[in-house]
Amino acid sequence: MIKVISLLCVAALPYTSFAQLDTVRQNEGGGRIYIKVLSNDAIVDEGYLQDGKLDGAWTNYHSNGEPNTIVVYSKGHKNGMAMKMTDEGRPEYIRHYRQDKLDGEQRIFNTNTGKLLEVVHYANGFKQGSYRKFFQSGALQERGNYDKGVKTGKLEHFSEGGKLAYEVNYDNQEEAGTAVHYFPDGEVKEQGSVKNDKRSGFWKEYMHGGSREIEGNYVEGEKDGEWKEFYNGKEERSVTYNKGKLINKK
The missing domain is CATH 3.90.930.1 (Outer Surface Protein A; domain 3)
Incomplete structure (x- = not known):
């Protein structure tokens, strides 16, 4: 399941300061941001924030790259x-x-x-x-x-x-x-x-x-x-x- 603490950090901190994980942020305009969390270049979590809140499908991945959980959000x-x-x-x-x-x-x-x-x-x-x-x-x-x-x-x-x-x-x-x-x-x-x-x-x-x-x-x-x-x-x-x-x- 998506880790709440890490997601809060993703929303609040810049790319270079997010602990030991790498975070890619892509601003798509209109308050919508695409987030991708990486560990050793492998995707851990990915999804969207809308006005700072979880929105749409968020996916967490197993270490082999297969999806672990997919959860749909709306306004957090x-x-x-x-x-x-x-x-x-x-x-x-x-x-x-x-x-x-x-x-x-x-x-x-x-x-x-x-x-x-x-x-x-x-x-x-x-x-x-x-x-x-x-x-x-x-x-x-x-x-x-x-x-x-x-x-x-x-x-x-x-x-x-x-x-x-x-x-x-x-x-x-x-x-x-x-x-x-x-x-x-x-x-x-x-x-x-x-x-x-x-x-x-x-x-x-x-x-x-x-x-x-x-x-x-x-x-x-x-x-x-x-x-x-x-x-x-x-x-x-x-x-x-x-x-x-x-x-x-x-």
Whole structure:
């Protein structure tokens, strides 16, 4: 990222006095100045000042000459696209700003493969709206929603093979409401309610084919009270729990 201290020095000092870096200043008229910062004749930073403030695209470079970061400014503030890349030219992220705050779409990439890892949207500095996360393979891993930086609404997790693995609702950054887990083939494995990120209330677990296996209640994430066990869809026995500890079998 462009170094703020060096940029302030660039704006204020003449060519021969800027520490150990060489600074080229080209006055283009109308208050606009092109700045190029060099180290051993290699470009470190370059961009424009307008009336003494950062303006337009500023680029910082890796030591091998490849762009490291590109950030768009307007009147001294980040406004527009910003991106970061590896020294081999692969993207690390692409994001957008408005008045120095993240605003708009942000994309994060795997720097080894270049594949997309995450897409999230911002509004006024907060995550807002839909987001998606991806496996290293590029397959969809997770999708959900934010409201002012807080997870809300339905969240879905997927297997790398593309099957829905888990879905749950979020309220104020916590799991709340109905949650469903799925077998790899897409059949329901277990379902019930959650509250404050913990299982709470009635839950059912299923065998392949849809027949019930066990059912009972959770309190604060622990099995509590009577739980029924089934075989071939018929009740076989019941067991009793107290705060997660088995205390009785019938």
